[in-house]
Amino acid sequence: MLFCASVPDEEVSDxxxxxxxxxxxxxxxxxxxxxxxxxxxxxNELENRCIDSPKRLSAIVPNLHIPxxxxxxxxxxxxxxxxxxxxxPVLGLYVDDVPVLNKNAYDLEMLDIRRAxxxxxxxxxxxxxxxxxxxxxxSTLSPxxxxxxxxxxxxGSANSLLARFSAYGKTKxxxxxxxxISYRHSDGFYENEYTGQKCDPYDALSMRFRVEKALRPxxxxxxxxxxxALTQGGWPYRLYDPVSxxxxxxxxxxRSAYRRFNLTEAVKLRYEARNxxxxxxxxxxxxxxxxxMDQDFTERSMFTLAQIQREGVLTQEVVLKPKQDWKKDWWDxxxxxxxxxxxxxxxxPVTFKRNGIEDLILHNANSNxxxxxxxxxxxxxxxxxxxxxxxxxxxxxxxxxxxxxxxxFTFRNWLxxxxxxxxxxxxxxxxxxxxxxxxxxxxxxxxxxPFSTLYQGSLTDHYVEFxxxxxxxxxxxRVGGYGKARAFAVVSKGYRSGGxxxxxxxxxxxxxxxxxxxxxxxxYLDDPGKAVKAEDTAYRPEKSWNxxxxxxxxxxxxxxxxxxxxxxxxxxxxxxxxxxxxxxKSTGRMMANVGRSRSAGAELSFMYGFRGLSVSGSYxxxxxxxxxYDDGNNDFSGNRIPYSPEQTLNVRAGYTFxxxxxxxxxxxxxxxxTGTGRIxxxxxxxxxxxxxxxxxxxxxxxxxRFDLWFRADNLTGEDYNVFYFKSVGNMFFQRxxxxxxxAGITLNI
Amino acid sequence: xxxxxxxxxxxxxxxxxxxxxxxxxTDSSPVYSGRMTVLYEGEEFVQNxxxxxxxxHDGGSMVDIMLQKVKFVxxxxxxxxxxxxxxxxxxxxxxxxxxxxxxxxxxxxGGLYDTYRVDELYGTVSGDxxxxxxxFFNTKKGEGYPTSYQGQMNGE
Numbered sequence: 037m038l039f040c041a042s043v044p045d046e047e048v049s050d051x052x053x054x055x056x057x058x059x060x061x062x063x064x065x066x067x068x069x070x071x072x073x074x075x076x077x078x079x080n081e082l083e084n085r086c087i088d089s090p091k092r093l094s095a096i097v098p099n100l101h102i103p104x105x106x107x108x109x110x111x112x113x114x115x116x117x118x119x120x121x122x123x124x125p126v127l128g129l130y131v132d133d134v135p136v137l138n139k140n141a142y143d144l145e146m147l148d149i150r151r152a153x154x155x156x157x158x159x160x161x162x163x164x165x166x167x168x169x170x171x172x173x174x175s176t177l178s179p180x181x182x183x184x185x186x187x188x189x190x191x192g193s194a195n196s197l198l199a200r201f202s203a204y205g206k207t208k209x210x211x212x213x214x215x216x217i218s219y220r221h222s223d224g225f226y227e228n229e230y231t232g233q234k235c236d237p238y239d240a241l242s243m244r245f246r247v248e249k250a251l252r253p254x255x256x257x258x259x260x261x262x263x264x265a266l267t268q269g270g271w272p273y274r275l276y277d278p279v280s281x282x283x284x285x286x287x288x289x290x291r292s293a294y295r296r297f298n299l300t301e302a303v304k305l306r307y308e309a310r311n312x313x314x315x316x317x318x319x320x321x322x323x324x325x326x327x328x329m330d331q332d333f334t335e336r337s338m339f340t341l342a343q344i345q346r347e348g349v350l351t352q353e354v355v356l357k358p359k360q361d362w363k364k365d366w367w368d369x370x371x372x373x374x375x376x377x378x379x380x381x382x383x384x385p386v387t388f389k390r391n392g393i394e395d396l397i398l399h400n401a402n403s404n405x406x407x408x409x410x411x412x413x414x415x416x417x418x419x420x421x422x423x424x425x426x427x428x429x430x431x432x433x434x435x436x437x438x439x440x441x442x443x444x445f446t447f448r449n450w451l452x453x454x455x456x457x458x459x460x461x462x463x464x465x466x467x468x469x470x471x472x473x474x475x476x477x478x479x480x481x482x483x484x485x486p487f488s489t490l491y492q493g494s495l496t497d498h499y500v501e502f503x504x505x506x507x508x509x510x511x512x513x514r515v516g517g518y519g520k521a522r523a524f525a526v527v528s529k530g531y532r533s534g535g536x537x538x539x540x541x542x543x544x545x546x547x548x549x550x551x552x553x554x555x556x557x558x559x560y561l562d563d564p565g566k567a568v569k570a571e572d573t574a575y576r577p578e579k580s581w582n583x584x585x586x587x588x589x590x591x592x593x594x595x596x597x598x599x600x601x602x603x604x605x606x607x608x609x610x611x612x613x614x615x616x617x618x619x620x621k622s623t624g625r626m627m628a629n630v631g632r633s634r635s636a637g638a639e640l641s642f643m644y645g646f647r648g649l650s651v652s653g654s655y656x657x658x659x660x661x662x663x664x665y666d667d668g669n670n671d672f673s674g675n676r677i678p679y680s681p682e683q684t685l686n687v688r689a690g691y692t693f694x695x696x697x698x699x700x701x702x703x704x705x706x707x708x709x710t711g712t713g714r715i716x717x718x719x720x721x722x723x724x725x726x727x728x729x730x731x732x733x734x735x736x737x738x739x740x741r742f743d744l745w746f747r748a749d750n751l752t753g754e755d756y757n758v759f760y761f762k763s764v765g766n767m768f769f770q771r772x773x774x775x776x777x778x779a780g781i782t783l784n785i
Numbered sequence: 786x787x788x789x790x791x792x793x794x795x796x797x798x799x800x801x802x803x804x805x806x807x808x809x810x811t812d813s814s815p816v817y818s819g820r821m822t823v824l825y826e827g828e829e830f831v832q833n834x835x836x837x838x839x840x841x842h843d844g845g846s847m848v849d850i851m852l853q854k855v856k857f858v859x860x861x862x863x864x865x866x867x868x869x870x871x872x873x874x875x876x877x878x879x880x881x882x883x884x885x886x887x888x889x890x891x892x893x894x895g896g897l898y899d900t901y902r903v904d905e906l907y908g909t910v911s912g913d914x915x916x917x918x919x920x921f922f923n924t925k926k927g928e929g930y931p932t933s934y935q936g937q938m939n940g941e
Binding site for chain 1: 853861862864866893896900925
């Protein structure tokens with residue numbers, strides 16, 4: 037079931053074992069007492085609706101948009117009008133209380149996810165960096181609270197296959213052990229016309245292993261190890277002709293693929309003293325990935341990018357919570373400390389091929405050489421190589437430390453929350469880019485001349501953020517003797533980390549190489565244009581203040597159950613981070629702080645149940661605009677912030693026929709509609725994607741030990757765009773996935 | 786007496802040495818900054834702050850004149866370095882020098898740039914000053930651009 041803003045007490049239980057399971061060590065208030073809207077999706081709902089990746093939570097959670105495009109590396113997240121397609125997210129992701137610090141790992145296999153809690157609005161006080169618009173906390177099945185065997189096998193469109201197996205139990209010595217493994221395959225949905233083959237095949241293997249034991253009566257130990265490996269294609273981008281408004285088929289010639297291996301080893305300790313509970317969460321995360329991309333996405337041999345990351349992350353968090361004498365009836369609190377260190381050794385070589393050399397490098401240079409000087413040659417400057425490499429190596433260190441405290445004061449029907457977090461973050465980057473070519477100026481030079489460019493150095497940056505939060509919640513109790521109603525108001529601050537643009541370094545070196553080559557020739561342009569330097573690649577944190585009013589209502593009587601919530605928000609953002617495409621035929625893109633913006637909106641959600649019937653829905657509206665953004669050439673103030681949808685809508689109805697038989701126990705049928713749009717694709721707001729509704733349906737037949745099920749998505753075969761971008765002056769779109777179906781069998785023993 | 790003779794001889798040697806032409810410009814590369822004027826379509830096209838490097842070699846008997854970042858016509862969208870190589874140098878007794886050449890293909894953009902030919906080059910170097918005039922003759926168009934330059938080693 038999907039719940040928003042408030043969840044009845046009886047639902048805060050494990051969906052399989054009925055035992056109470058804490059959602060998060062940081063979540064000390066029951067969800068219904070949170071002065072913050074929260075959407076909760078339990079395991080059954082996740083499985084019924086085939087929510088196998090955080091991307092599938094789009095629109096189910098109001099104002100959340102995680103478009104499915106590119107590859108698994110692409111996890112662009114937009115929430116309440118903010119977000120970006122690269123660098124740091126606006127939504128923090130925690131898996132079993134371990135923060136996932138690299139957005140490349142956000143698109144994970146949701147294997148045995150017991151519940152997903154999405155807290156909307158800044159959660160900066162408790163969660164810190166990159167939780168500016170919310171936090172998604174995933175909790176996996178715990179062998180302490182569930183024992184049994186689960187397995188599933190499914191097959192669907194595009195030869196999609198998923199096989200899962202997991203087992204949980206306890207040993208005679210009281211050690212709870214559990215784990216699962218899954219394999220996923222798909223032939224892909226999009227064809228590359230150039231190769232005549234699908235360009236987005238997918239193979240992934242994921243596993244998790246979990247051990248839990250009470251070392252002493254007051255000391256509890258958990259070890260969670262998870263790992264995943266995947267290899268896939270992707271990027272089915274289609275060239276857009278702005279004159280005719282038509283899209284060319286996906287057709288590119290160079291290899292595009294993504295490979296990833298990641299692992300997380302987490303150790304959680306809980307010490308229960310007489311007057312307090314101390315939780316420690318330590319984690320090591322490793323991510324090794326490689327992306328190869330035909331970066332011009334055409335049949336021409338222009339340029340390709342390989343990006344190889346070797347990243348290691350250490351995180352440590354300690355959370356202190358009172359109990360017994362330290363905890364008062366009127367005062368509860370939590371204090372915490374967090375530290376992390378991340379090292380990313382990244383290589384991002386760009387290979388310029390013949391068409392790219394001609395179009396992107398030589399054309400620019402030769403077009404500036406006057407006829408007199410050109411000596412009768414159309415293209416007097418020439419490069420010998422058919423292809424050459426711009427090598428880029430980076431060593432990026434990111435480190436941070438934080439202290440936080442939140443107090444919860446209860447006064448009659450009021451609950452006040454006051455919190456403050458002090459976050460320090462530092463970044464350093466060593467960079468080294470180089471390229472070597474042979475060139476000739478045909479009117480004067482008889483032989484090719486070698487020419488090399490080297491650009492290296494280091495950058496550092498650091499900052500401190502204070503993240504306060506104040507909220508008030510009023511519990512009306514039973515209204516008219518029927519349901520429970522609550523209202524809340526909250527003011528909080530969040531931020532998204534700053535960092536360095538690495539993807540623009542090939543542009544920097546390309547520019548340096550041309551200027552250097554011209555200087556080597558003794559030729560100097562009158563207007564060489566503004567060159568981006570390494571110092572320009574740093575971008576600052578994005579900060580926001582969130583003001584929110586909301587309320588919830590729960591009703592339960594004579595078998596009818598209703599849960600509804602609504603909220604209004606206003607977010608004021610400074611130093612907003614936006615992905616920019618440098619003008620002209622540049623090859624890179626970069627994150628920049630562009631100015632100020634604001635987002636105002638509303639969110640509604642409800643769930644109604646009566647006997648076998650369940651109806652749920654959510655709606656989000658966002659009016660997100662730049663309030664001050666002038667890039668020097670254009671004033672975009674007042675325009676919509678691109679990529680984030682104006683509205684999200686999700687409605688679902690289901691009915692369960694309970695047969696109470698020994699063989700067939702129940703039949704559940706469900707149908708849903710998910711809508712997203714309008715989306716403005718550019719800062720000028722010239723390209724707009726209309727509101728699109730996608731219909732889905734599912735059916736599940738429950739037997740004693742297993743379920744048979746069927747699910748279909750995009751039933752009407754809607755044709756819509758999920759992504760837009762520009763590369764070397766060309767415009768591209770990616771279409772959303774077409775109609776698809778999946779059928780499977782799930783065992784619960 | 787003998788000591789006095791040697792002391793006198795040494796003094797004479799030093800004196801003679803002092804009277805020789807300055808050796809500072811031999812195989813040296815002084816850089817001048819000054820004004821270049823090109824006569825273009827009957828109008829004077831003046832560029833200030835133009836650097837000229839005079840690279841003396843072969844014991845100071847030859848000089849390469851390198852004009853840095855110059856334009857020949859106002860409409861040129863770029864500036865180029867032009868070197869007129871191996872110009873014979875005459876040294877005068879007062880330490881000044883003259884240099885002259887005719888029909889020289891200049892070196893530009895990585896090689897001999899035969900679109901242009903330097904005619905009627907004549908210049909002098911005196912103390913910190915340099916001045917010269919020449920005709921940049923466009924061999925393709927068959928027209929020349931009379932050019933003059935005046936500069937100082939320590940700026941204009």
